[in-house]
Amino acid sequence: MRNKGWKELELFYSVETSQYFLEKVYKNHDMDDPKRNSYKNGERFIFFLKHAEAFYKQAKLASIEIKPILLFYGMAQLLKACILTSDPSYPSHTSVLAHGVTTRKRKKQNYRFYEDEVKIQRNGLCMHVIQSLFQLKGLEDERFSMKQLLANIPEINNVLSFQRRENPMVKVSVQDGSIRLPQHTADAYNMSAKRFIEHVEYHLNWNFTGEDNGSFVFSSDQKEAHPCTSTSLLFELENETYFFPAARDRFLKLPEILVHYLIAYNLSMIARYETEWWYDLLLQCSSDDYVIIQQFLHITEIKFPYYIAKLLLGKKEYNKKGQLY
Template sequence: MTNQGLAFLTYLKSTAHTREYLHYCYRHHGEEQAKLLAYENAERFSYGLQLGEEFLTAAEQTPFSVKPLLYYYSLTHFLKSCIVTVDPEYPSTSKVLAHGLSTRKRKKQHYRFLEDEIRIQPHGLFPYAAASLFHITSFPNKVSMDHLLQPLDFMKPIYHYKQKTSINEPFFPDLASSFAVLYNLSMLVRYEGEWWGEMIQLRDREDYVFIHHFLASIPEQIYDLTSNWLKNQSPY
Protein backbone atom coordinates (compact mmCIF):
# COMPACT_ATOMS: atom_id res chain seq x y z
CA MET A 1 0.00 0.00 0.00
CA THR A 2 1.30 3.47 -0.82
CA ASN A 3 2.02 5.82 2.07
CA GLN A 4 -0.62 8.21 0.75
CA GLY A 5 -3.27 5.47 0.72
CA LEU A 6 -2.29 4.33 4.19
CA ALA A 7 -2.39 7.88 5.53
CA PHE A 8 -5.91 8.50 4.23
CA LEU A 9 -7.37 5.27 5.63
CA THR A 10 -5.67 6.02 8.96
CA TYR A 11 -7.16 9.53 8.91
CA LEU A 12 -10.64 8.05 8.49
CA LYS A 13 -10.29 5.85 11.57
CA SER A 14 -11.36 8.82 13.69
CA THR A 15 -15.15 9.26 13.75
CA ALA A 16 -14.60 13.03 14.01
CA HIS A 17 -12.83 12.94 10.65
CA THR A 18 -15.34 10.45 9.28
CA ARG A 19 -18.27 12.74 10.08
CA GLU A 20 -16.55 15.59 8.27
CA TYR A 21 -15.78 13.34 5.31
CA LEU A 22 -19.32 11.94 5.05
CA HIS A 23 -20.82 15.39 5.50
CA TYR A 24 -18.92 16.54 2.43
CA CYS A 25 -19.95 13.43 0.44
CA TYR A 26 -23.63 13.80 1.30
CA ARG A 27 -23.68 17.53 0.57
CA HIS A 28 -22.01 16.80 -2.77
CA HIS A 29 -24.81 14.34 -3.59
CA GLY A 30 -27.50 16.82 -2.61
CA GLU A 31 -28.67 15.21 0.65
CA GLU A 32 -30.77 17.72 2.58
CA GLN A 33 -29.91 16.21 5.97
CA ALA A 34 -26.22 15.81 5.16
CA LYS A 35 -24.93 16.68 8.64
CA LEU A 36 -27.39 14.39 10.43
CA LEU A 37 -26.77 11.52 8.03
CA ALA A 38 -23.01 11.93 8.45
CA TYR A 39 -23.39 11.73 12.22
CA GLU A 40 -25.61 8.64 12.00
CA ASN A 41 -23.33 6.78 9.58
CA ALA A 42 -19.89 7.71 10.89
CA GLU A 43 -19.42 4.70 13.14
CA ARG A 44 -20.88 2.26 10.60
CA PHE A 45 -18.56 3.61 7.92
CA SER A 46 -15.48 3.47 10.17
CA TYR A 47 -16.32 0.01 11.45
CA GLY A 48 -16.56 -1.29 7.89
CA LEU A 49 -13.06 0.01 7.20
CA GLN A 50 -11.82 -1.50 10.45
CA LEU A 51 -13.28 -4.93 9.66
CA GLY A 52 -11.84 -4.80 6.15
CA GLU A 53 -8.40 -4.10 7.58
CA GLU A 54 -8.73 -6.77 10.28
CA PHE A 55 -9.61 -9.45 7.73
CA LEU A 56 -6.50 -8.49 5.74
CA THR A 57 -4.36 -8.60 8.88
CA ALA A 58 -5.80 -12.01 9.79
CA ALA A 59 -5.04 -13.28 6.28
CA GLU A 60 -1.35 -12.58 6.81
CA GLN A 61 -1.32 -15.18 9.60
CA THR A 62 -3.31 -17.88 7.79
CA PRO A 63 -2.27 -20.60 5.31
CA PHE A 64 -2.46 -19.85 1.62
CA SER A 65 -5.35 -22.30 1.28
CA VAL A 66 -7.82 -20.11 3.21
CA LYS A 67 -6.57 -16.64 2.25
CA PRO A 68 -9.18 -16.14 -0.52
CA LEU A 69 -12.02 -16.30 2.01
CA LEU A 70 -10.48 -13.62 4.22
CA TYR A 71 -9.59 -11.40 1.27
CA TYR A 72 -13.14 -11.71 -0.05
CA TYR A 73 -14.66 -10.75 3.29
CA SER A 74 -12.18 -7.90 3.61
CA LEU A 75 -13.11 -6.37 0.27
CA THR A 76 -16.80 -6.94 1.03
CA HIS A 77 -16.55 -4.70 4.09
CA PHE A 78 -14.50 -2.07 2.28
CA LEU A 79 -17.04 -1.98 -0.55
CA LYS A 80 -19.92 -1.57 1.88
CA SER A 81 -18.19 1.42 3.48
CA CYS A 82 -17.70 2.93 0.03
CA ILE A 83 -21.39 2.48 -0.73
CA VAL A 84 -22.35 4.28 2.49
CA THR A 85 -20.66 7.42 1.14
CA VAL A 86 -23.11 7.61 -1.78
CA ASP A 87 -26.14 5.87 -0.24
CA PRO A 88 -26.70 6.85 3.41
CA GLU A 89 -29.68 4.48 3.65
CA TYR A 90 -27.72 1.39 2.58
CA PRO A 91 -28.87 -1.34 2.89
CA SER A 92 -32.43 -0.26 2.24
CA THR A 93 -33.66 -3.75 1.23
CA SER A 94 -32.53 -7.32 1.81
CA LYS A 95 -32.03 -7.73 -1.96
CA VAL A 96 -28.73 -5.86 -1.85
CA LEU A 97 -27.25 -8.13 0.83
CA ALA A 98 -26.67 -11.19 -1.37
CA HIS A 99 -23.36 -11.70 -3.21
CA GLY A 100 -24.84 -10.60 -6.51
CA LEU A 101 -22.70 -13.19 -8.29
CA SER A 102 -23.03 -16.91 -8.93
CA THR A 103 -20.89 -19.68 -10.34
CA ARG A 104 -21.27 -23.30 -11.32
CA LYS A 105 -21.02 -25.31 -8.08
CA ARG A 106 -20.15 -28.62 -9.75
CA LYS A 107 -17.04 -28.12 -11.87
CA LYS A 108 -16.31 -29.98 -15.09
CA GLN A 109 -13.90 -32.91 -15.02
CA HIS A 110 -11.05 -30.96 -16.61
CA TYR A 111 -11.79 -27.70 -14.85
CA ARG A 112 -9.55 -24.71 -15.52
CA PHE A 113 -9.83 -21.61 -13.38
CA LEU A 114 -8.96 -19.13 -16.12
CA GLU A 115 -11.80 -20.49 -18.26
CA ASP A 116 -14.31 -20.56 -15.41
CA GLU A 117 -17.16 -18.06 -15.61
CA ILE A 118 -19.28 -16.16 -13.15
CA ARG A 119 -22.79 -14.88 -13.72
CA ILE A 120 -23.90 -11.47 -12.53
CA GLN A 121 -27.24 -11.50 -10.76
CA PRO A 122 -29.83 -8.69 -11.01
CA HIS A 123 -29.64 -8.05 -7.26
CA GLY A 124 -26.93 -8.18 -4.64
CA LEU A 125 -23.73 -6.48 -3.54
CA PHE A 126 -21.83 -6.71 -6.82
CA PRO A 127 -24.39 -5.11 -9.16
CA TYR A 128 -25.36 -2.58 -6.48
CA ALA A 129 -21.75 -1.57 -5.88
CA ALA A 130 -21.09 -1.34 -9.63
CA ALA A 131 -24.08 0.96 -10.07
CA SER A 132 -23.50 3.03 -6.92
CA LEU A 133 -19.75 3.45 -7.15
CA PHE A 134 -19.07 3.32 -10.90
CA HIS A 135 -22.46 4.03 -12.55
CA ILE A 136 -22.39 0.68 -14.34
CA THR A 137 -25.89 -0.68 -14.87
CA SER A 138 -25.45 -2.95 -17.89
CA PHE A 139 -23.58 -6.23 -17.49
CA PRO A 140 -22.63 -9.20 -19.66
CA ASN A 141 -24.52 -12.39 -18.86
CA LYS A 142 -21.30 -14.05 -17.81
CA VAL A 143 -17.60 -13.28 -17.75
CA SER A 144 -14.54 -15.52 -17.47
CA MET A 145 -11.75 -15.24 -14.95
CA ASP A 146 -9.28 -14.73 -17.79
CA HIS A 147 -11.22 -11.70 -19.03
CA LEU A 148 -11.35 -10.25 -15.52
CA LEU A 149 -7.70 -10.87 -14.70
CA GLN A 150 -5.91 -9.92 -17.92
CA PRO A 151 -6.67 -6.16 -17.86
CA LEU A 152 -5.60 -5.72 -14.22
CA ASP A 153 -2.33 -3.78 -14.14
CA PHE A 154 -0.83 -5.94 -11.41
CA MET A 155 -1.57 -9.10 -13.41
CA LYS A 156 0.04 -7.93 -16.65
CA PRO A 157 3.60 -9.01 -15.66
CA ILE A 158 2.54 -12.65 -15.21
CA TYR A 159 0.41 -12.58 -18.36
CA HIS A 160 3.47 -11.36 -20.26
CA TYR A 161 4.82 -14.90 -20.08
CA LYS A 162 1.59 -16.57 -21.23
CA GLN A 163 1.77 -17.50 -24.90
CA LYS A 164 -0.90 -16.53 -27.40
CA THR A 165 -2.66 -14.11 -25.15
CA SER A 166 -3.94 -10.62 -25.68
CA ILE A 167 -4.92 -8.05 -23.13
CA ASN A 168 -8.66 -7.51 -23.20
CA GLU A 169 -10.47 -4.29 -22.55
CA PRO A 170 -11.57 -4.32 -18.92
CA PHE A 171 -15.15 -5.34 -18.20
CA PHE A 172 -15.17 -3.42 -14.93
CA PRO A 173 -12.99 -1.08 -12.88
CA ASP A 174 -10.20 -2.89 -11.03
CA LEU A 175 -12.02 -2.75 -7.70
CA ALA A 176 -15.08 -4.51 -9.12
CA SER A 177 -13.05 -7.05 -11.13
CA SER A 178 -10.96 -7.94 -8.08
CA PHE A 179 -14.10 -8.49 -6.03
CA ALA A 180 -15.54 -10.82 -8.68
CA VAL A 181 -12.34 -12.87 -8.86
CA LEU A 182 -12.14 -13.13 -5.07
CA TYR A 183 -15.75 -14.29 -4.98
CA ASN A 184 -14.96 -17.16 -7.33
CA LEU A 185 -11.79 -18.11 -5.45
CA SER A 186 -13.70 -18.11 -2.16
CA MET A 187 -16.28 -20.44 -3.72
CA LEU A 188 -13.50 -22.84 -4.74
CA VAL A 189 -12.22 -22.88 -1.16
CA ARG A 190 -15.71 -23.58 0.17
CA TYR A 191 -17.04 -26.07 -2.38
CA GLU A 192 -14.15 -27.49 -4.40
CA GLY A 193 -11.77 -28.54 -1.66
CA GLU A 194 -10.30 -31.48 -3.56
CA TRP A 195 -9.43 -29.43 -6.66
CA TRP A 196 -8.20 -26.51 -4.55
CA GLY A 197 -6.02 -28.72 -2.36
CA GLU A 198 -4.49 -30.57 -5.29
CA MET A 199 -3.72 -27.34 -7.10
CA ILE A 200 -1.86 -25.98 -4.07
CA GLN A 201 0.00 -29.20 -3.27
CA LEU A 202 0.94 -30.34 -6.78
CA ARG A 203 1.38 -26.96 -8.51
CA ASP A 204 1.09 -28.78 -11.82
CA ARG A 205 -1.70 -26.67 -13.28
CA GLU A 206 -1.21 -23.47 -15.25
CA ASP A 207 -3.88 -21.91 -13.05
CA TYR A 208 -1.61 -22.05 -10.00
CA VAL A 209 0.79 -19.27 -10.99
CA PHE A 210 -2.01 -16.88 -11.94
CA ILE A 211 -3.95 -17.54 -8.75
CA HIS A 212 -0.80 -17.28 -6.64
CA HIS A 213 0.27 -14.00 -8.23
CA PHE A 214 -3.22 -12.56 -7.80
CA LEU A 215 -3.44 -13.52 -4.13
CA ALA A 216 0.10 -12.30 -3.42
CA SER A 217 -0.76 -8.90 -4.91
CA ILE A 218 -4.34 -8.42 -3.72
CA PRO A 219 -3.79 -7.15 -0.13
CA GLU A 220 -1.96 -4.05 -1.37
CA GLN A 221 -4.47 -3.65 -4.19
CA ILE A 222 -7.43 -3.78 -1.80
CA TYR A 223 -5.92 -1.01 0.31
CA ASP A 224 -4.91 1.17 -2.63
CA LEU A 225 -8.04 0.74 -4.74
CA THR A 226 -10.29 1.43 -1.74
CA SER A 227 -8.36 4.44 -0.47
CA ASN A 228 -8.10 5.91 -3.98
CA TRP A 229 -11.84 5.58 -4.55
CA LEU A 230 -12.66 7.14 -1.18
CA LYS A 231 -10.20 9.97 -1.67
CA ASN A 232 -11.66 10.78 -5.08
CA GLN A 233 -15.00 11.47 -3.39
CA SER A 234 -13.53 14.10 -1.06
CA PRO A 235 -11.84 17.49 -1.25
CA TYR A 236 -8.63 16.21 0.39
Protein backbone atom coordinates (compact mmCIF):
# COMPACT_ATOMS: atom_id res chain seq x y z
CA MET A 1 0.00 0.00 0.00
CA ARG A 2 2.86 2.34 0.68
CA ASN A 3 4.17 1.77 -2.83
CA LYS A 4 0.80 2.72 -4.24
CA GLY A 5 0.89 6.14 -2.58
CA TRP A 6 4.43 6.91 -3.67
CA LYS A 7 3.89 5.42 -7.11
CA GLU A 8 1.13 7.97 -7.67
CA LEU A 9 3.19 10.82 -6.24
CA GLU A 10 6.05 9.93 -8.59
CA LEU A 11 3.76 10.84 -11.51
CA PHE A 12 4.60 14.45 -10.65
CA TYR A 13 8.39 13.95 -10.89
CA SER A 14 8.76 15.99 -14.08
CA VAL A 15 9.02 19.77 -14.24
CA GLU A 16 6.97 19.83 -17.43
CA THR A 17 4.17 17.76 -15.89
CA SER A 18 4.22 19.65 -12.58
CA GLN A 19 4.05 23.02 -14.31
CA TYR A 20 1.11 21.86 -16.43
CA PHE A 21 -0.63 20.45 -13.35
CA LEU A 22 -0.14 23.61 -11.29
CA GLU A 23 -1.23 25.87 -14.14
CA LYS A 24 -4.45 23.87 -14.51
CA VAL A 25 -5.13 24.02 -10.76
CA TYR A 26 -4.44 27.76 -10.62
CA LYS A 27 -6.75 28.40 -13.57
CA ASN A 28 -9.54 26.32 -12.07
CA HIS A 29 -9.24 28.31 -8.85
CA ASP A 30 -9.23 31.63 -10.76
CA MET A 31 -5.82 32.57 -9.34
CA ASP A 32 -3.76 35.45 -10.75
CA ASP A 33 -1.20 34.75 -13.47
CA PRO A 34 -1.41 30.94 -13.45
CA LYS A 35 1.27 30.47 -16.11
CA ARG A 36 3.90 32.57 -14.32
CA ASN A 37 3.12 31.00 -10.93
CA SER A 38 3.18 27.46 -12.31
CA TYR A 39 6.56 28.16 -13.93
CA LYS A 40 7.86 29.57 -10.64
CA ASN A 41 6.59 26.68 -8.52
CA GLY A 42 7.06 23.63 -10.77
CA GLU A 43 10.53 22.74 -9.49
CA ARG A 44 9.72 23.68 -5.89
CA PHE A 45 6.71 21.39 -5.98
CA ILE A 46 8.86 18.43 -7.06
CA PHE A 47 11.58 19.24 -4.53
CA PHE A 48 9.07 19.14 -1.66
CA LEU A 49 7.83 15.73 -2.83
CA LYS A 50 11.32 14.33 -3.31
CA HIS A 51 12.52 15.64 0.05
CA ALA A 52 9.48 14.01 1.67
CA GLU A 53 10.28 10.73 -0.06
CA ALA A 54 13.84 10.85 1.26
CA PHE A 55 12.52 11.17 4.82
CA TYR A 56 10.07 8.31 4.29
CA LYS A 57 12.74 6.05 2.80
CA GLN A 58 14.95 6.64 5.82
CA ALA A 59 11.99 6.14 8.17
CA LYS A 60 11.33 2.73 6.60
CA LEU A 61 14.91 1.69 7.43
CA ALA A 62 15.13 3.44 10.79
CA SER A 63 14.56 1.93 14.21
CA ILE A 64 11.50 3.03 16.14
CA GLU A 65 13.67 5.32 18.31
CA ILE A 66 13.98 7.93 15.53
CA LYS A 67 11.19 6.91 13.13
CA PRO A 68 8.67 9.51 14.45
CA ILE A 69 11.07 12.36 13.71
CA LEU A 70 11.68 11.24 10.13
CA LEU A 71 7.99 10.61 9.42
CA PHE A 72 6.94 13.98 10.84
CA TYR A 73 9.41 15.91 8.69
CA GLY A 74 8.34 13.86 5.68
CA MET A 75 4.72 14.81 6.39
CA ALA A 76 5.62 18.49 6.60
CA GLN A 77 7.28 18.37 3.17
CA LEU A 78 4.26 16.65 1.63
CA LEU A 79 1.95 19.29 3.09
CA LYS A 80 4.15 22.07 1.70
CA ALA A 81 3.80 20.56 -1.77
CA CYS A 82 0.00 20.53 -1.33
CA ILE A 83 -0.03 24.13 -0.12
CA LEU A 84 1.56 25.26 -3.38
CA THR A 85 -1.65 24.20 -5.13
CA SER A 86 -3.73 26.64 -3.08
CA ASP A 87 -1.15 29.33 -2.22
CA PRO A 88 1.28 30.02 -5.10
CA SER A 89 3.19 32.58 -3.02
CA TYR A 90 3.96 30.18 -0.13
CA PRO A 91 5.77 31.08 2.06
CA SER A 92 4.79 34.72 1.82
CA HIS A 93 5.91 35.49 5.39
CA THR A 94 7.95 33.84 8.12
CA SER A 95 4.99 33.17 10.42
CA VAL A 96 3.88 30.24 8.24
CA LEU A 97 7.23 28.44 8.51
CA ALA A 98 6.84 27.14 12.08
CA HIS A 99 5.13 23.80 12.74
CA GLY A 100 2.09 25.58 14.17
CA VAL A 101 1.46 23.10 16.99
CA THR A 102 2.49 23.04 20.64
CA THR A 103 2.50 20.43 23.38
CA ARG A 104 3.44 20.36 27.05
CA LYS A 105 7.09 21.32 27.43
CA ARG A 106 7.63 19.13 30.48
CA LYS A 107 5.83 15.85 30.95
CA LYS A 108 4.17 15.26 34.30
CA GLN A 109 4.95 12.36 36.58
CA ASN A 110 3.16 9.17 35.47
CA TYR A 111 2.84 10.66 31.99
CA ARG A 112 0.72 8.70 29.49
CA PHE A 113 0.96 9.44 25.78
CA TYR A 114 -2.65 8.36 25.23
CA GLU A 115 -3.82 11.10 27.59
CA ASP A 116 -1.50 13.85 26.31
CA GLU A 117 -2.75 16.73 24.16
CA VAL A 118 -1.61 19.17 21.49
CA LYS A 119 -2.74 22.70 20.74
CA ILE A 120 -3.08 24.29 17.29
CA GLN A 121 -1.41 27.69 17.14
CA ARG A 122 -2.80 30.70 15.32
CA ASN A 123 0.17 30.82 12.94
CA GLY A 124 2.37 28.22 11.32
CA LEU A 125 2.17 25.37 8.84
CA CYS A 126 -0.73 23.61 10.56
CA MET A 127 -3.07 26.61 10.52
CA HIS A 128 -2.02 27.47 6.96
CA VAL A 129 -2.94 23.95 5.85
CA ILE A 130 -6.26 24.18 7.71
CA GLN A 131 -7.21 27.50 6.13
CA SER A 132 -5.58 27.40 2.71
CA LEU A 133 -5.86 23.73 1.80
CA PHE A 134 -9.06 22.66 3.57
CA GLN A 135 -10.85 26.02 4.02
CA LEU A 136 -11.76 25.19 7.63
CA LYS A 137 -12.44 27.81 10.30
CA GLY A 138 -12.66 28.06 14.07
CA LEU A 139 -9.73 25.78 14.95
CA GLU A 140 -7.39 28.46 16.32
CA ASP A 141 -6.10 27.53 19.79
CA GLU A 142 -8.07 24.25 19.72
CA ARG A 143 -6.72 21.45 21.89
CA PHE A 144 -6.95 17.78 20.98
CA SER A 145 -6.02 14.80 23.11
CA MET A 146 -4.20 11.81 21.68
CA LYS A 147 -7.23 9.78 22.74
CA GLN A 148 -9.51 11.92 20.55
CA LEU A 149 -7.15 11.87 17.59
CA LEU A 150 -6.39 8.16 17.66
CA ALA A 151 -10.11 7.34 17.82
CA ASN A 152 -10.41 8.91 14.35
CA ILE A 153 -8.06 6.41 12.70
CA PRO A 154 -10.10 3.21 12.11
CA GLU A 155 -7.04 0.97 11.83
CA ILE A 156 -6.17 1.80 15.44
CA ASN A 157 -9.52 0.50 16.62
CA ASN A 158 -8.35 -3.11 16.96
CA VAL A 159 -5.63 -1.98 19.35
CA LEU A 160 -8.00 0.19 21.38
CA SER A 161 -10.56 -2.62 21.62
CA PHE A 162 -7.89 -5.10 22.70
CA GLN A 163 -6.82 -2.64 25.40
CA ARG A 164 -10.43 -2.35 26.60
CA ARG A 165 -10.84 1.24 25.37
CA GLU A 166 -14.33 1.92 24.05
CA ASN A 167 -14.40 3.39 20.52
CA PRO A 168 -17.67 2.41 18.83
CA MET A 169 -18.18 2.98 15.11
CA VAL A 170 -20.55 1.66 12.45
CA LYS A 171 -19.81 0.67 8.88
CA VAL A 172 -21.42 2.94 6.28
CA SER A 173 -21.86 2.91 2.53
CA VAL A 174 -20.65 5.84 0.41
CA GLN A 175 -21.55 5.96 -3.26
CA ASP A 176 -21.97 8.79 -5.76
CA GLY A 177 -22.14 11.42 -3.03
CA SER A 178 -24.78 9.54 -1.02
CA ILE A 179 -23.99 8.37 2.51
CA ARG A 180 -26.02 5.51 3.96
CA LEU A 181 -26.06 5.16 7.73
CA PRO A 182 -27.59 2.00 9.25
CA GLN A 183 -30.79 2.88 11.06
CA HIS A 184 -29.53 1.22 14.25
CA THR A 185 -26.97 4.05 14.51
CA ALA A 186 -29.75 6.11 16.10
CA ASP A 187 -29.87 3.59 18.97
CA ALA A 188 -26.16 4.15 19.67
CA TYR A 189 -26.95 7.86 20.05
CA ASN A 190 -29.95 7.11 22.28
CA MET A 191 -32.16 9.02 19.87
CA SER A 192 -35.33 8.39 17.94
CA ALA A 193 -34.95 8.11 14.18
CA LYS A 194 -36.36 11.60 13.68
CA ARG A 195 -34.13 13.17 16.32
CA PHE A 196 -31.04 11.41 14.94
CA ILE A 197 -31.72 12.67 11.41
CA GLU A 198 -32.13 16.22 12.73
CA HIS A 199 -28.92 15.85 14.73
CA VAL A 200 -26.92 14.75 11.68
CA GLU A 201 -28.39 17.46 9.47
CA TYR A 202 -27.66 20.20 12.00
CA HIS A 203 -24.20 19.17 13.20
CA LEU A 204 -22.75 17.70 10.00
CA ASN A 205 -24.63 19.83 7.48
CA TRP A 206 -25.80 16.75 5.58
CA ASN A 207 -29.18 16.60 3.84
CA PHE A 208 -31.54 13.72 4.59
CA THR A 209 -32.94 12.29 1.34
CA GLY A 210 -34.91 9.28 2.58
CA GLU A 211 -34.79 5.74 3.93
CA ASP A 212 -33.76 2.71 1.94
CA ASN A 213 -33.21 -0.92 2.91
CA GLY A 214 -32.62 -0.30 6.60
CA SER A 215 -30.49 2.81 6.07
CA PHE A 216 -30.87 6.56 6.45
CA VAL A 217 -29.66 8.14 3.21
CA PHE A 218 -27.95 11.54 3.26
CA SER A 219 -26.37 13.73 0.61
CA SER A 220 -23.42 15.95 1.45
CA ASP A 221 -20.70 18.13 0.06
CA GLN A 222 -18.51 16.08 -2.30
CA LYS A 223 -15.55 16.61 0.04
CA GLU A 224 -17.32 14.56 2.73
CA ALA A 225 -17.53 11.56 0.41
CA HIS A 226 -13.76 11.29 -0.07
CA PRO A 227 -11.35 10.06 2.61
CA CYS A 228 -8.65 12.70 2.16
CA THR A 229 -11.05 15.60 2.70
CA SER A 230 -13.85 14.21 4.88
CA THR A 231 -14.17 15.71 8.35
CA SER A 232 -16.88 13.31 9.58
CA LEU A 233 -16.42 9.88 8.01
CA LEU A 234 -13.57 7.56 8.96
CA PHE A 235 -11.79 5.55 6.25
CA GLU A 236 -9.98 2.23 6.59
CA LEU A 237 -7.50 1.93 3.74
CA GLU A 238 -6.84 -1.81 3.55
CA ASN A 239 -10.50 -2.73 3.01
CA GLU A 240 -11.48 0.66 1.56
CA THR A 241 -14.29 0.85 4.10
CA TYR A 242 -16.01 3.90 5.60
CA PHE A 243 -17.09 4.17 9.23
CA PHE A 244 -19.20 6.62 11.21
CA PRO A 245 -18.48 7.35 14.90
CA ALA A 246 -21.17 5.80 17.09
CA ALA A 247 -20.69 8.39 19.84
CA ARG A 248 -21.39 12.10 19.80
CA ASP A 249 -18.03 13.24 21.17
CA ARG A 250 -15.97 11.50 18.46
CA PHE A 251 -16.38 14.24 15.83
CA LEU A 252 -13.31 16.48 15.62
CA LYS A 253 -14.18 18.16 12.28
CA LEU A 254 -10.64 17.49 11.11
CA PRO A 255 -9.58 15.64 7.94
CA GLU A 256 -7.58 12.54 8.84
CA ILE A 257 -4.49 14.07 7.21
CA LEU A 258 -4.40 16.62 10.04
CA VAL A 259 -5.07 13.94 12.66
CA HIS A 260 -1.90 12.12 11.55
CA TYR A 261 0.11 15.37 11.48
CA LEU A 262 -0.88 16.30 15.05
CA ILE A 263 -0.10 12.85 16.47
CA ALA A 264 3.20 12.65 14.58
CA TYR A 265 4.18 16.11 15.83
CA ASN A 266 3.72 15.04 19.44
CA LEU A 267 5.64 11.81 18.92
CA SER A 268 8.50 13.62 17.18
CA MET A 269 8.77 16.05 20.10
CA ILE A 270 8.83 13.16 22.57
CA ALA A 271 11.52 11.35 20.56
CA ARG A 272 13.61 14.54 20.51
CA TYR A 273 13.17 15.95 23.98
CA GLU A 274 11.72 13.32 26.31
CA THR A 275 14.56 10.85 25.89
CA GLU A 276 14.31 9.22 29.31
CA TRP A 277 10.59 8.50 29.06
CA TRP A 278 10.89 7.49 25.40
CA TYR A 279 13.60 4.89 25.97
CA ASP A 280 11.94 3.58 29.10
CA LEU A 281 8.80 2.95 27.03
CA LEU A 282 10.66 1.35 24.11
CA LEU A 283 13.02 -0.83 26.13
CA GLN A 284 10.69 -1.84 28.96
CA CYS A 285 7.37 -1.88 27.02
CA SER A 286 6.10 -0.41 30.27
CA SER A 287 2.60 0.65 29.22
CA ASP A 288 -0.08 0.23 26.58
CA ASP A 289 1.28 3.40 24.96
CA TYR A 290 4.00 1.26 23.36
CA VAL A 291 1.61 -0.80 21.23
CA ILE A 292 -0.51 2.24 20.31
CA ILE A 293 2.55 4.18 19.14
CA GLN A 294 4.01 1.22 17.27
CA GLN A 295 0.76 0.61 15.41
CA PHE A 296 0.27 4.29 14.61
CA LEU A 297 3.75 4.56 13.08
CA HIS A 298 3.10 1.54 10.89
CA ILE A 299 -0.28 2.89 9.74
CA THR A 300 0.76 6.48 9.08
CA GLU A 301 3.81 5.43 7.07
CA ILE A 302 1.41 3.87 4.57
CA LYS A 303 -1.68 6.02 4.87
CA PHE A 304 -0.40 9.60 4.92
CA PRO A 305 1.34 9.49 1.48
CA TYR A 306 -1.74 7.72 0.10
CA TYR A 307 -3.96 10.59 1.26
CA ILE A 308 -1.60 13.22 -0.15
CA ALA A 309 -1.52 11.46 -3.53
CA LYS A 310 -5.33 11.29 -3.63
CA LEU A 311 -5.60 14.93 -2.61
CA LEU A 312 -3.25 16.09 -5.39
CA LEU A 313 -4.70 13.83 -8.08
CA GLY A 314 -8.17 14.97 -7.06
CA LYS A 315 -7.20 18.56 -7.77
CA LYS A 316 -6.75 17.63 -11.43
CA GLU A 317 -10.49 17.02 -11.55
CA TYR A 318 -11.39 20.14 -9.58
CA ASN A 319 -14.23 22.15 -11.07
CA LYS A 320 -15.52 25.61 -10.31
CA LYS A 321 -18.36 24.29 -8.19
CA GLY A 322 -15.73 23.56 -5.56
CA GLN A 323 -15.81 19.81 -5.96
CA LEU A 324 -12.52 17.99 -5.60
CA TYR A 325 -13.53 14.92 -7.57
